[in-house]
Amino acid sequence: MLLGLHVKNLALIEEEEISFEDGLNILTGETGAGKSILLGSVNLALGAKADKSLIRTGADFALVELLFCVDNERQREKLKAMDIEPDEDGTVLIKRKIYPGRTQCSVCGETVTTHELRELSELWIDVYGQRENQRLLRREAQLQVLDEYAGEKAAELLPEVRALYRDFRGKEETAAQEDLDPAARARETDLLTYEVNEIESAQLRRKEDEELESRYRTLSSFRRIDEALQNAEGLLQEGEESAAEQVGRAVRALSRIQGIDPELDEVISQTCEVDALLSDAARAISDYHAGLSFDPQEFAALEERLDLINHLKDKYGGSLESIEAALEQKRKRLEELSDYEALRKRQLLEAQQAKDALLAACRRLTELRTKAAKEFQEKMKRELLELNFNQVDFRAEITSREEQLSGNGCDSVIFYISMNPGEPVRPLDAIASGGELSRIMLALKTVFAGKDDIHTLIFDEIDSGISGQTAWKVAQKLGRLSADHQILCITHLPQIASMEEKHFLIEKTAENGRTTTHIRALDEEESCRELARMMGGERLTETTLQSAREMKEMAREARERR
Secondary structure, three states: OEEEEEEEEEOOEEEEEEEOOOOEEEEEOOOOOOHHHHHHHHHHHOOOOOOHHHEOOOOOOEEEEEEEEOOOHHHHHHHHHOOOOOOOOOEEEEEEEEEOOEEEEEEOOEEOOHHHHHHHHHHHEEEEOHHHHHHHOOHHHHHHHHHHHHOHHHHHHHHHHHHHHHHHHHHHHHHHHOOOOHHHHHHHHHHHHHHHHHHHHHOOOOOHHHHHHHHHHHHHOHHHHHHHHHHHHHHHHOOOOOHHHHHHHHHHHHHOOOOOOHHHHHHHHHHHHHHHHHHHHHHHHHHHHHHOOOOHHHHHHHHHHHHHHHHHHHHHOOOHHHHHHHHHHHHHHHHHHHOHHHHHHHHHHHHHHHHHHHHHHHHHHHHHHHHHHHHHHHHHHHHHHOOOOOOOEEEEEEEEOOOOOEOOEOEEEEEEEEOOOOOOOEEHHHHOOHHHHHHHHHHHHHHHHOOOOOOEEEEEOOOOOOOHHHHHHHHHHHHHHOOOOEEEEEOOOHHHHOOOOEEEEEEEEEEOOEEEEEEEEOOHHHHHHHHHHHHHOOOOOHHHHHHHHHHHHHHHHHHHHO
16 A cells, blocks of 8 residues: 655655555646646656656756555565565655666665566556556557456466477477588588597697696796796805805804893794795705706697697687587587488477477467456456446457467457447457546456455546546446555546545645645545536636535445445
C-alpha cells in the first residue's frame, strides 16, 4: 500500500507532501493544474526515464519519495533478495533524486539502479493510463494478457518453451549449415588436415613457451648481464678495497672486543652474518658468471622456435592449452567428415527430436491457454456488462500454427468484441473508441484484481470519452474494486469523484511571479464544493451544491453495498 508521496522541485511543484489512505483516493483539479505531474512523479520514483527538463527552474535537483508498507510475502522476498531491510514499522521508503545528467536511487537508504526500482514497482503498484489503452490493442500484448491470466502454470511453462525453442533453433541451424556438397566437404577436409598436421608437427610440450621465453630473455640480454656480473665480482671480492675485504677487516677488529658487553656481542654477531652472506653472494655470482655463455646458433634456434609457437598461438587461440583444444576439435571434425552420412543423420535426428520436444511443450501451453481463455472471456463479459456495455460479447480466440513456432509457443491470440446486439464480433483494435477502451481496461483490471497480489492501482484518464450513466457505472466499479484495493484515480467526472474515500485537490497558483502546483486533502464541505464546480463550472449555486451532496450520498450508499 502507498502511504505517502513527497515531491520537491519537480516541474511546477516546489514542495508537496501527501498521505494516502486505503480505498479510493480521488484527485481532481482544473485542466492544466498539474494532475499529470503527480502521476509522473510516481512513475519517476518507480524507475521511469528522467529528463533534466523536469527539474524546477532555479533548482539544482528534483526529488521524489514514495513511502510504502509491505503487503505480502512476495514483496518481503524481493527486498530480501536485494539485501534491503524494511524499517522497524514495516515501511519501505523509495527515493529518487534527479540531477542534470544523472539520478540517484535508493530503497530504505540502500543504493539501487533504476532497473531494480522498476522490478520493485511491479510488486507494489499498477499504473494505468492511455499508454496501457494502446498497448491492449496490440496482438502480442493480448497474448501476454492471457498468459498472465493463466497464472503460475503458464509462468512455469513459458521459460521451458523458450529454452526448448532456443535448443531447436540451434540444432536446426547446425543441421542447415552442415548440408555440404562433396566439393565443400573436400575443401573443409583439406584445410582441417593441413591444420592438424601443422599443430602435430610442432610437437609442443606443456609450458614450453614459458621456458623458452625465459631463456630468450637471458640470451637477448647477454651483454648487459655479463657486464653487470663483472662489475659485481670486482666490487665484492677483487683487491684490498673490495666489499669482502672491508667487511672481513671489520669482523676481525670486532672479534677482539667480543665478550665484553652483551649488547655489543649482538652487533658483532650481525656483522659476522653480513660477512657470511656477502661471501655466499660473491660465490653465487661467480658460479653464475662462469656458466654464462652465448651461442649464436642456440639463439637463432630459440628465436625460430618461439616464432613458430607464437604463430600457432595467434592462429589457434593465444595459449598452448587453446592450441591443444583446437587440435582435438579439428581431429573430431575430421572424424565426423570421414563418415558424413552418419553425421547428417545424427544432426537431422537431433533437430527433429528437439522440435518434437518443443511441440509437446507448445501443445501443453495451448491447452492451458484454451482453458484460461474460456474462463477469462466469461469474466470479462460480466465485468463489461456492469460497465454499461449492453449485451456485450467478448471473446479471446486462440489460433495455433505449429508451422510457426516461436519462444512464446505456436499460438496467436486476438480479443474480439461486439458491443451491440446483432452485430458480429470484430477485433478489439478495429472498433473500440477511447471511452470504450477505458472501460475495457477497467474490466480487465477488475478481472486481474482477484488473481494478483498488487494492492495499489493508479488510474489516469479512466474517464476518457464517457459521461452520464456510463460514468456512474465506472464510478461504482471503482468503488467495488476499492473494497479490496487501494486506488488512486485522477478524474474530471463528478460521478467518479463522488465515490471518493479521500479527496485531493490539485490547483495551480501564481506566487511572486512563479507558477506553482499545490495538492491538498479536502474535507467534506470542500469536497462538495469541488464536486459542484465539476458539475456546474466556476459559479457555485445552492442548486449545484445540493446536487453535489445528493451525488455524494448516492456514492456513499453504493460503497456500503459493495
